[in-house]
Amino acid sequence: METPLPKATQKRQVTAIIILLLLWEVGGAVIKYSVLEERHSGSFVANLAKDLGLGLGELASRGARILSKGNKQHLQVEHKSGNLLLKEKLDREELCGDMDPCILHFQVLLKNPVQFIQGELQLQDVNDHAPEFLENEILLKISESSHTGAAFPLKIAQDLDVGSNTVQNYTISTNFHFHLFTRNRSDGRKYPELVLAKELDREEQPELRLTLTALDGGSPPKTGTSQVLIMVLDINDNAPEFARQLYEVQIPENSPIGSLVITVSARDLDAGTHGELSYSFFQSSNQVIQAFEINTVTGDIRLKKMLDFEEIRSYRMEIEASDGGGLSGKCTVAIEVTDVNDNAPELTMSLLMNDIPENTPDTVVAIFGISDPDAGDNGKMMCYIQDHLPFLLKISVENFYTLVTEGALDRESRAEYNITITVTDMGTPRLKTEHNITVLVSDVNDNAPAFTQTSY
Structure with missing residues (x-):
């Protein structure tokens, strides 16, 4: 005949079974919260105890903890009140860059008994950045033979904010020869385009200076400006043309500095200085300029620094080929960074x-x-x-x-x-x-x- 287990032992066994059942009974629901960026540490997010259906003091008795990937703690729980608070001031641009929406994932761990609850904190953007041009002056060389209605793309302004808080419109200072049109790019960004309204005459006015202004969607809007210098050139009737409009290439993230990524090539039917080409980046971000360099004569694009797949997985840039007469042609280079097990x-x-x-x-x-x-x-x-x-x-x-x-x-x-x-x-x-x-x-x-x- 078996001797019955003591009551204390039976109680421990029952407790262990309950713990295991709760451990594996991980809820499929996700608790979701939203908060504006730049709020101070300790700001209220939600009452976690109420949202989890727990009574006052249960968060403390069950040893509630907030877990985040990589031990980066953005939230903290106040056991006494059951409130979920910000642990630090959060910068959406620092945490998510241009990714929208900005979602921070976390888990709520209840230790006694063990239970996981998945959570998401959406960080909403505030208009804390003004549009900014990478260059204080944009140089355009336009032939005096250009017809009215001709369009000339200008370099865009960058704004770290997203949604309606990023660049929404551009304006140009008052002048007789040009008006400005704002176009939408395929990636959602807006870029300015000068449209010729009155023909140019180099002998009458060899250059024009205009002020380009970028406005975001804030209230009131924040602005950034750049000077546009237009040099009026004599006739050059052939613009450079690239062999391909789109170049696509893959490169491993462990490629050494100086590695050749790709060579772009354009031709110009004109002779003399009007047919001599120079290659350069056009409308490129800081990320592109920091990572790549282009040979102005050969069109070779090479690495300036080591790439990191985990940081940036692809680059897209526009290359401009300009001839000696001020005309230019453009192509797009799409670079995909491939992962290595590093x-x-x-x-x-x-x-x-x-x-x-x-x-x-x-x-x-x-x-x-x-x-x-x-x-x-x-x-x-x-x-x-x-x-x-x-x-x-x-x-x-x-x-x-x-x-x-x-x-x-x-x-x-x-x-x-x-x-x-x-x-x-x-x-x-x-x-x-x-x-x-x-x-x-x-x-x-x-x-x-x-x-x-x-x-x-």
Whole structure:
């Protein structure tokens, strides 16, 4: 006949089972919040306890924590009130760049019992940046033979804000020869275009100076200006033409500085200085200018700095070929950066129990997350521990794992375990990260005294 388990042991077993059930009962719903950028640290976001259906004080009793990728904590929970607050002032442009919407993902971890809730914080833009031209002066060379209605694209202004807070319109100072038209690009940005309203006469006026103004959609709008210098040229009746309108190329992110990316080529049917070509970037961002350089004579585009796939995955630039007479032709170069396996997986420990009582099966030992910024197979990961240990790894939510005891531990048989958690990616070559933890088995009174002899 089996001896019934003590009530305390039965209670611990029931508690462990409840913990496991709650651990795997990860809700599919996502709590979503929205807040304006640049709000001060400690600003109210929402009442987390109310949104989770918890009573006053339950967040504290259940050990609520906010988890974010890479240990970057943007939020904090106030256990007493149940409020979710900003931990620091958030800059949307710093966190998301030109990505819109700007979504920061986080998780709510309730430790007792263990439960995960997924969360999203949308960071809304405020109009805290003014339009800015990369150059204080834009030079245009326009032939005096240009007909009315001819259009001349101008370089765009950049604005770190998004949506209606970015550049919405352009204006030009009053003059007799040109009016301005604002066009929409395929990527959603707007660019200015000068349209000739009255024919030019170089002998009458060899150059014009105008002021180009960019306005964003704020109220009141913020502005930025650049001077437009128009040089009126004698007749040159053939503009340069590129062999292709679109050049596409792929380049690995580990390509050395100075590597040839691609060569663009244009031709001009004119002779003399009117047929001599010079290549340059046109309407290119700071990112393009910092990463690439172009040979003005040959059209070779080469690397100026090392690329990083995890930072920028593609570049798009316009190349201008200008002849000696002031005419130009343009083409587009699209560069795709290909990934190499240059990032080892990372492991972030969220919960670690170094001391586990014996005789308690299915006990949570650790909770951790893994991540790898690489793409494709280079970013796919697998996680494992050594064989022949009484522990199991279980996945909780995507890239979050829980380490639990496989069965009841026996301190009298073994009082300490050294566990190595290994995370490896699927790239070539495979990169891995190892994390070592030590688990001590604490004693419970499960052995009665025993004599060494049955009789003396």
